[in-house]
Amino acid sequence: xxxxxxxxxxxxxxxxxxTAKAERGRDGHVGILYWQAPSILNPYLSGGTKDLEAASxxxxxxxxxxxxxxxxxxxxxxxxxxxxGGVSDDLTTITWTLRDDLVWSDGSPVTSADVVxxxxxxxxxxxxxxxxxQFNDVVDVEAxxxxxxxxxxxxxxxxxxxxxxxxxxPILQKAQFAECTGARAPECTDANFNPIGxxxxxxxxxxSNDVISLEANPHYRDPSKPAFATVTLxxxxxxxxxxxxxxxxxxxxxxxxxQLAPDVLEGMxxxxxxxxxSGFGTLVxxxxxxxxxxxxxxxxxxSTRTHPxxxxxxxxxRKALSMAIDRETLVExxxxxxxxxxxxxxxxxxxxxxxxxxxxxxxxxxxxxxxxDEAGWLPGADGIRQKDGxxxxxxxxxxxxxxxxxxxxxxxxxxxxxxxxxxxRNIDASVFFGGDPGNPDTYLKFLADIQMYANGFDGTDPEPxxxxxxxxxxxxxxxxxxxxxxxxxxxATYDALVDEMARTGEPDERARLGRMMNDMLMQxxxxxxxxxxxRVSAHSASLGGVLLNTWDSELWNxxxxxxxx
Amino acid sequence: MFHYTLRRLAFAIPTLLFISxxxxxxxxxxxxDPTASLPLTIPLEVREKIRLSLGLGEPIHIRxxxxxxxxFVNEPLHLISSLTGFDVSGERLRVISWQSRSPxxxxxxxxxxxxxxxxxxSYVVGILIAVPVGIVSAWRSNGWFDQIGTFVSxxxxxxxxxxxxxxxxxxxxxHLGWFPxxxxxxxxxxxxxxxxxxxxxxxxPVSVLALYNAAQISRFMRASTLDNLHLDYVRTxxxxxxxERRVLLVHVLRNSLGPVVTVIALGVPGIFGGAIITEQVFKxxxxxxxxxxxxxxxxxxxxxxxTFIFAVLIILFNLVADLLLGILDPRIRYG
Numbered sequence: 001x002x003x004x005x006x007x008x009x010x011x012x013x014x015x016x017x018x019t020a021k022a023e024r025g026r027d028g029h030v031g032i033l034y035w036q037a038p039s040i041l042n043p044y045l046s047g048g049t050k051d052l053e054a055a056s057x058x059x060x061x062x063x064x065x066x067x068x069x070x071x072x073x074x075x076x077x078x079x080x081x082x083x084x085g086g087v088s089d090d091l092t093t094i095t096w097t098l099r100d101d102l103v104w105s106d107g108s109p110v111t112s113a114d115v116v117x118x119x120x121x122x123x124x125x126x127x128x129x130x131x132x133x134q135f136n137d138v139v140d141v142e143a144x145x146x147x148x149x150x151x152x153x154x155x156x157x158x159x160x161x162x163x164x165x166x167x168x169x170p171i172l173q174k175a176q177f178a179e180c181t182g183a184r185a186p187e188c189t190d191a192n193f194n195p196i197g198x199x200x201x202x203x204x205x206x207x208s209n210d211v212i213s214l215e216a217n218p219h220y221r222d223p224s225k226p227a228f229a230t231v232t233l234x235x236x237x238x239x240x241x242x243x244x245x246x247x248x249x250x251x252x253x254x255x256x257x258x259q260l261a262p263d264v265l266e267g268m269x270x271x272x273x274x275x276x277x278s279g280f281g282t283l284v285x286x287x288x289x290x291x292x293x294x295x296x297x298x299x300x301x302x303s304t305r306t307h308p309x310x311x312x313x314x315x316x317x318r319k320a321l322s323m324a325i326d327r328e329t330l331v332e333x334x335x336x337x338x339x340x341x342x343x344x345x346x347x348x349x350x351x352x353x354x355x356x357x358x359x360x361x362x363x364x365x366x367x368x369x370x371x372x373d374e375a376g377w378l379p380g381a382d383g384i385r386q387k388d389g390x391x392x393x394x395x396x397x398x399x400x401x402x403x404x405x406x407x408x409x410x411x412x413x414x415x416x417x418x419x420x421x422x423x424x425r426n427i428d429a430s431v432f433f434g435g436d437p438g439n440p441d442t443y444l445k446f447l448a449d450i451q452m453y454a455n456g457f458d459g460t461d462p463e464p465x466x467x468x469x470x471x472x473x474x475x476x477x478x479x480x481x482x483x484x485x486x487x488x489x490x491x492a493t494y495d496a497l498v499d500e501m502a503r504t505g506e507p508d509e510r511a512r513l514g515r516m517m518n519d520m521l522m523q524x525x526x527x528x529x530x531x532x533x534x535r536v537s538a539h540s541a542s543l544g545g546v547l548l549n550t551w552d553s554e555l556w557n558x559x560x561x562x563x564x565x
Numbered sequence: 566m567f568h569y570t571l572r573r574l575a576f577a578i579p580t581l582l583f584i585s586x587x588x589x590x591x592x593x594x595x596x597x598d599p600t601a602s603l604p605l606t607i608p609l610e611v612r613e614k615i616r617l618s619l620g621l622g623e624p625i626h627i628r629x630x631x632x633x634x635x636x637f638v639n640e641p642l643h644l645i646s647s648l649t650g651f652d653v654s655g656e657r658l659r660v661i662s663w664q665s666r667s668p669x670x671x672x673x674x675x676x677x678x679x680x681x682x683x684x685x686x687s688y689v690v691g692i693l694i695a696v697p698v699g700i701v702s703a704w705r706s707n708g709w710f711d712q713i714g715t716f717v718s719x720x721x722x723x724x725x726x727x728x729x730x731x732x733x734x735x736x737x738x739x740h741l742g743w744f745p746x747x748x749x750x751x752x753x754x755x756x757x758x759x760x761x762x763x764x765x766x767x768x769x770p771v772s773v774l775a776l777y778n779a780a781q782i783s784r785f786m787r788a789s790t791l792d793n794l795h796l797d798y799v800r801t802x803x804x805x806x807x808x809e810r811r812v813l814l815v816h817v818l819r820n821s822l823g824p825v826v827t828v829i830a831l832g833v834p835g836i837f838g839g840a841i842i843t844e845q846v847f848k849x850x851x852x853x854x855x856x857x858x859x860x861x862x863x864x865x866x867x868x869x870x871x872t873f874i875f876a877v878l879i880i881l882f883n884l885v886a887d888l889l890l891g892i893l894d895p896r897i898r899y900g
Contacts (some may be wrong), residue, residue, distance in 0.1 A: 128615040
């Protein structure tokens with residue numbers, strides 16, 4: 001009883017205070033600042049984070065992940081599982097039931113037909129839908145009745161929470177988008193700029209790449225929410241000026257994605273007008289080792305599995321390169337509160353996080369030197385290690401970005417201390433991350449020995465992410481250099497684990513497999529994790545209810561935001 | 566003069582077509598990919614489909630022809646439809662931005678007011694400061710006013726706006742709290758109070774740009790006035806006993822305005838180009854901001870259309886500068 005009493009009192013207090021001021025729009029106006037301005041409010045036509053998050057004020061999915069990464073029902077009554085019968089025993093169908101109080105912001109009821117329409121909208125081959133991955137293996141989406149939708153997959157789906165889960169897969173209104181499918185999708189500017197949604201707000205005025213004015217949705221399902229009557233979501237400028245507007249001048253209430261030097265952010269917070277919040281998802285800044293030979297002499301066979309890398313195929317070298325890196329320093333210099341050290345490529349969620357590789361956390365230059373000596377790589381006259389005529393000389397590329405260039409310089413310095421010569425390259429991000437098969441400088445072609453960038457996975461399920469390193473998935477000429485196995489890793493044991501995970505539905509077993517695959521990649525040193533990167537945002541001291549969510553849109557719970565008095 | 570204008574305009578057509586080809590080729594040959602800014606979690610097959618839906622599957626000459634038709638036929642037809650209310654454009658596809666999937670021209674028109682207000686006003690303010698400062702500096706050249714003027718224009722000319730803008734924000738927004746640091750583009754002037762708010766939010770960006778513009782133009786004005794002050798007709802006018810004010814403001818001013826007017830007219834297209842950096846610093850989100858975000862996102866239809874509009878303006882204002890010169894100086898005759 002002693003332990004329950006405070007909980008009851010607290011609940012009663014919250015309920016009392018909630019009912020005391022339970023009126024929609026009671027807190028007036030809130031200003032949100034996204035320094036990358038949203039271009040469009042239809043997430044299926046954009047895929048950019050800024051657009052997904054802006055749209056999440058208006059459009060909602062059936063379920064989403066909360067700030068702890070737990071799946072919570074949103075427009076659905078509950079999350080279907082095998083246990084509650086929502087997912088069939090053979091893992092090929094999932095059945096969602098809509099809440100019974102759902103109304104679009106124009107007053108018409110939300111039905112399963114809208115859900116079915118959304119799936120067909122995205123699956124239309126001519127539409128160029130960016131959320132297509134969410135609908136992987138979907139063969140049919142049907143309305144069982146007004147409120148029940150059944151999704152059928154072509155294969156057994158141990159993790160069936162792709163379609164309609166998360167900010168990148170919300171429900172569109174059929175009546176509004178019916179004329180906008182396929183090739184006509186981009187032409188419906190009115191619908192793409194002013195989507196009708198179920199969310200807490202609706203669009204008053206949308207100015208592409210500039211500012212969005214919104215007002216509370218009069219048909220929102222909870223009559224006491226949202227607390228704010230109007231929202232301005234302003235875009236433009238840069239992270240520093242966004243931080244200043246919230247933390248130093250107080251002109252705005254929330255600033256998104258403040259990737260700033262740690263000391264700058266601290267200085268801004270000292271003004272006392274706001275709070276910096278950070279959270280960690282799955283994003284890891286990593287080095288990718290090329291296991292194939294990128295030598296210019298090989299022509300079309302550069303960086304293909306026909307020619308193994310003359311130097312980096314040696315596991316001892318890859319390990320030494322990882323050992324020489326001081327991850328603490330990298331975090332301190334590059335990310336501050338928005339980064340932490342990691343030795344895993346799957347750094348979260350907790351069940352998938354391995355502890356088997358944690359010795360990488362301590363820099364060990366002497367150990368790396370010893371390892372290379374033992375492997376027969378001995379320093380030559382110029383201090384660079386060599387063996388059988390091959391020199392330990394590496395081309396290390398990444399995208400143009402101040403933090404990445406600092407990292408390159410530091411890592412080059414550490415590698416020079418173990419007798420490795422490094423040549424640095426940086427390539428404009430729009431080229432490096434572009435998919436142009438005619439361009440030699442993309443991360444896909446990987447015409448270098450080592451490259452660096454950040455990646456992670458959406459939601460909490462790492463299966464597709466881990467499957468990207470299976471043999472045969474590497475970019476090569478006959479796939480027009482498309483593919484996600486960037487290090488060109490090929491290991492039959494690993495591929496067997498990928499297949500096993502695709503068959504396994506039991507969460508603990510999936511987590512064990514995920515950890516094993518992570519450990520294999522780490523102990524083979526084909527991917528060298530550097531920093532687990534978080535999100536940093538800031539909100540004014542008077543804005544309450546903010547829960548930074550790295551698994552979904554940062555604005556996921558904007559209906560619960562309120563003004564602290 | 567009328568024939569001259571017509572001939573110049575006729576010449577402009579092949580020039581502009583040539584410019585549009587060059588722009589299209591340059592943009593197409595430049596490396597970059599409109600899907601590069603998407604998160605890496607979006608797989609490559611999906612990116613390929615997005616690229617195809619943007620029309621990138623077609624060969625370059627087809628895409629150029631499409632753009633020509635969209636810009637020179639469909640857009641004017643649409644304009645006529647929306648002005649007259651008659652539907653002459655029908656289902657014709659307009660130039661569509663890849664970022665927002667909406668007509669490029671609509672976005673340009675939406676951005677025009679804030680750019681004209683902020684950048685245009687700063688140009689006017691800059692001219693109003695520069696002309697008198699230039700005249701007085703030349704009249705009392707190497708005096709204390711000239712020295713201060715030279716110093717201020719050196720500062721205005723050499724300090725980049727990303728520094729002076731942020732400096733003003735730190736002083737006047739963060740510490741003093743007098744002016745907002747973020748320009749509200751949705752603000753509408755309805756009464757005296759909202760008018761004052763509009764003035765307040767324009768003060769910082771306009772002063773930053775006006776300083777820069779004034780610095781440039783005042784140097785031209787000073788040099789041009791100095792050239793004239795040493796000419797014979799000035800000595801004659803003074804010898805006749807004409808008051809100094811009249812010598813300066815009637816005779817010298819008109820003669821020395823010639824080159825300055827050319828400089829000012831040629832600077833006008835720059836106003837429409839917006840001020841990329843200043844707009845970014847104060848979040849004015851005008852045409853400069855539009856151009857830079859389109860470039861970053863590889864939004865080729867937007868970049869192509871904007872740069873082409875700038876080309877049209879530059880050619881147009883070259884003509885305007887020549888005509889103005891003819892009006893100011895009757896000795897120049899166009900045949």
